Amino acid sequence: MKTQPGWALPNLHEAQKRTQKEVTIEKSLFQIPSEVRTLGQGKKYYLRTYGCQANERDSETLAGILEELMFTPVEHPEQADLILLNTCAIRKNAEDKVLGEIGSLKRLKRSNPDLIFGLCGCMAQEEDVVQVLLEKYRHVNLIFGTHNLHRLPELLYEVMVGHKRSVEVLSKEGDVIENLPVRRFGKHKAWVNIMYGCDKFCTYCIVPYTRGKERSRAMADVLQEIRQLKQDGYKEITLLGQNVNSYGKDLHIEGGFAKLLEETAKIGIERIRFTTSHPWDFSDEMIDVIARYDNIMPFIHLPVQSGDDEILKIMGRRYTNAQYLTLFHKIKERMPECAISTDIIVGFPNESEGQFQHTLDLVKECQFDNAFTFIYSPREGTPAARMADSVSLEVKQRRLAELNACWNQYAHVKNEAYLGKVVKVLVDGASKKKANVWSGYTETNKLVNFTGEHVTAGDIVKVKITACKTFSLDGEQIL
Ligand code: SAH
């Protein structure tokens, strides 16, 4: 592969390094050079987001930057002068979807040779993916990673004015960059980053390599953003991090996440959510704060991954089946109404039938409200990807189906408990299919479709539940 001078390519070896270096918080890094300020005048951009909420929130920053450069958004790639795909690398099928999309959008470059085709996000942090893009997808002329969103103006300038292919992916650990522009996609619900990166290094997971070292935002910056959101009329915020429980450890913030949650609750925004919590460092103080404040929602996403101790150990999850169950029941004892969801991986290398059975047993005991279940996908560069695997894809698929049938059954039972009850729903919007039908979420994160008059998106309304399904509830508004 020929590389151009000035290109910065991802380097897996570098990405694996972690140092004790203090986190740098940069407040002045984002500046738009004067020659770039009108770069997007008369030009349209199309932005598509894959993956988790971290990417959703990054896309809001990308949109904010592009709109400061005077680009305007469009709904269809056919209308765009700039196509940007913000990608996810968590499993192979996530990547295949993106590569397929890049291939199918190539036709647009034929009819519009000036089209800028950009790829960013977690796939851009992967060495092998960038090699493939550079060699086989020559119509992609802009590639940048998760650590340098703030460099988008300069990189675009290189492509648009310098007529160069621009590639800049940093493999260093990453700083915290404040004061980036943002265009929020929602009017009533907002994402708030509280930390970036992940240092847990679960052996199957690519995120510590694509998102860099775990680093927290200063508490004052997070709280200021939330105060502003409240002033702007937002009803719900979700505090985001790969593992929110370890918030503040790097900055030696006393009280850590429990303290941040409490300070957030005191601001008085109606609904506070957070994701994701790793079971390993879920403190008693956190449970206490969640239970004490009505505006911290009684819903916790608590990924277990497996119910088998040996598999959990090889995964590097740092807890046992018994420790997970102890935490689960502690939460339920203090907050019986609290809904709990989870993530589970089946078919981790060499998982035996007996080990899979331990996962089913755990699901039967916990009766989760919701679960996200996956077949293990080997990720280049992670320790698990180097393990030999004796389990066939057929067996993995059968286990996934069995697991899904199992948790679905309990999710339905959980929903049945809502029949006849009155719940508070934050309205997302009107149904596209039926008049006077609205949808939104309960405090426990259940999707509700309900009939009602005089309803507006963003309202919190009372709804009586009249029917239940596995993945949603039906109801009618109570005045
Ligand atoms: N930080 C979160 C997880 C983020 S990734 C946490 O630890 O809870 C979301 C989910 O994707 C994980 O919980 C896991 O279930 C799944 N996942 C991650 N890597 C995977 C892989 N290589 N194959 C299959 N599923 C994976």
Ligand code: SF4
């Ligand atoms: Fe991945 Fe584990 Fe970090 Fe979650 S905690 S992002 S699963 S390494």
Ligand code: F3S
């Ligand atoms: Fe995907 Fe990156 Fe999120 S790999 S799940 S977009 S952190």
